[in-house]
Amino acid sequence: MAKITFLKTGAVHEIADGSSYLDFCQSNDVPQDFGCTVGSCGTCALVIEEGGDNVNAATEDEKDVVEMCSSDAHARLGCQLTINGDITLRPAEV
Numbered sequence: 086m087a088k089i090t091f092l093k094t095g096a097v098h099e100i101a102d103g104s105s106y107l108d109f110c111q112s113n114d115v116p117q118d119f120g121c122t123v124g125s126c127g128t129c130a131l132v133i134e135e136g137g138d139n140v141n142a143a144t145e146d147e148k149d150v151v152e153m154c155s156s157d158a159h160a161r162l163g164c165q166l167t168i169n170g171d172i173t174l175r176p177a178e179v
């Protein structure tokens with residue numbers, strides 16, 4: 086099991102390794118905004134403050150969307166994340 090820590094609220098959740106962050110949030114009433122759920126709108130942008138190596142790598146398409154929707158250069162799209170280990174995250178700046 087991996088741990089997701091939310092800096093904004095201090096909440097900590099456990100998640101099975103290899104899980105989709107989107108599926109996890111939707112199944113556990115986690116307060117994460119989503120829009121399209123397919124990596125094109127940027128609504129779900131977040132920043133992984135710790136454990137960035139514990140998620141799948143960003144694709145070029147994801148990087149392009151992040152660049153358009155956030156001033157955080159290293160933001161990720163929550164709907165595109167697969168969790169493979171402990172991470173700490175916060176909402177991205179828009």
Ligand code: FES
Pocket residue numbers: 118119120121122123124125126127128129130150162163164165
């Ligand atoms: S919900 Fe639209 S990019 Fe993630």
